Amino acid sequence: MNLKESPTSATAETAAPIVSVRDACCTLGGRKVLDNVSLDVMRGQVVVLIGPSGAGKTTLLRSLNHLERVDSGTILIDGLPIGHRDVTGAKLVGTTELARRRSEIGFVFQHFNLFPHMTAAENVWNGPVRVLGTPKDEARRNALALLDRVGLADKAESRPSQLSGGQQQRVAIARALAMRPKVMLFDEPTSALDVEMVGEVLTVMRELARDHMTMIAVTHEMRFAREVADRIVVMDAGRIIEDAPPEQLFGNPQHERTKTFLSTIA
Ligand SMILES: Nc1ncnc2c1ncn2[C@@H]1O[C@H](COP(=O)(O)OP(=O)(O)OP(=O)(O)O)[C@@H](O)[C@H]1O
Ligand SMILES: [Mg+2]
Known part of the structure; x- marks a missing residue:
């Protein structure tokens, strides 16, 4: 059962997505790591991002925060391009403005990165x-x-x-x-933890979801995904191949590669 309230709750009714990715392409080391990725996330939604190693999950999260720059396509956070002055993408924002825009996007890494x-x-x-x-x-x-x-x-x-x-x-x-932040990104936040500590971090994430924080989380914690996610987005080879509510995604995956991936983590 999904822990969250229906999307008609107070924080979810705004029509414009808080995260909007359109046709994003990103080449790293000569390889197309993001291949025409488009993704909208509405305010208050929890999206769990899954897919095999090398699929581009981290790159997608990093590009949302302008830690990685896309070659083409647009990335809007609450209507503003994250690293550019306007939607034409012609001019980069200055470092102070970039820091301010980035501050609207919380990023939680696998390896904490505390000072x-x-x-x-x-x-x-x-x-x-x-x-x-x-x-x-x-x-x-x-x-x-x-x-x-x-x-x-x-x-x-x-x-x-x-x-x-x-x-x-x-x-x-x-x-x-x-x-x-307007949105929180999590990149395998529990993968570096001893198993007895995973629960305490997932509990905090569950509470954030209940408080209607918009979240995009890469995680292998499928029980968490089933309970908390509004949508599971599956990436493979730089593309989004499937995007569905958990019950549909786990119960009736459409794509062969989704089935293969799910069988490897079951
Ligand atoms: N800075 C870089 N230079 C060259 N190639 C890179 C760079 N960063 C990532 N890649 C490549 O991009 C692809 C996608 O990497 P990414 O880290 O986004 O995958 P992922 O889905 O997060 O994988 P994992 O589940 O292993 O974390 C991989 O083939 C990776 O080797
Ligand atoms: Mg990764």
Whole structure:
């Protein structure tokens, strides 16, 4: 059963997609890694992205954040091209504006990427102070509230090296949330964790979904996907080959390659 409310809930009724990818192509090392990818994600939706290794899942997430630049096509976040001044794509935005636009997109990586010399709280309030100009006191208060939200109120003064992998990943989620993002991207957020820590991270992600955070998550956690995702998007060889609600995707996959992939992770 899907944990989320129906798409008629208050946050989901806005017609314009919050993420809109049109005909995106990206070549890396001479290979077309994204091959005419188009994807719309509506406000409040949870999309789980799956597919075999090398399919282009990470590249797609990175391109949403302009960590990877597409060769052609458009990527709009809440109507604005992520790395360009306007939809023609003719001119790149400056670094300050890019940082501001990127701040609207939370990115949670497999390997946490926390600053090792900062405490958990500093990791969380650093971005809002530096990029958004939030006053330090306010940013600190928000950071403590967010650490509480991910169950780490008592770890605010700990450094990453003093935290378990699951705790570090929860700090990383709090850090991303501190920027008040419009969408959260997760790239295999539990893959580097010992099995006993996977649940605590998935619990935080479930709660975000319940709070109607728009999310795109690459994950192999198929139980999570069934419960939380509105849509499962399957990528293969740089293309989106299938896009369906979980019950349909798992119960009646249309594409041979989807069937093959699902059989490898079952
Ligand atoms: N910087 C790069 N230079 C050259 N090739 C790259 C680069 N980054 C990714 N690739 C290639 O692009 C393809 C897609 O990679 P990507 O990391 O997006 O796949 P993925 O679906 O996330 O795979 P995985 O499940 O293994 O994480 C792969 O063939 C990869 O080798
Ligand atoms: Mg990847």
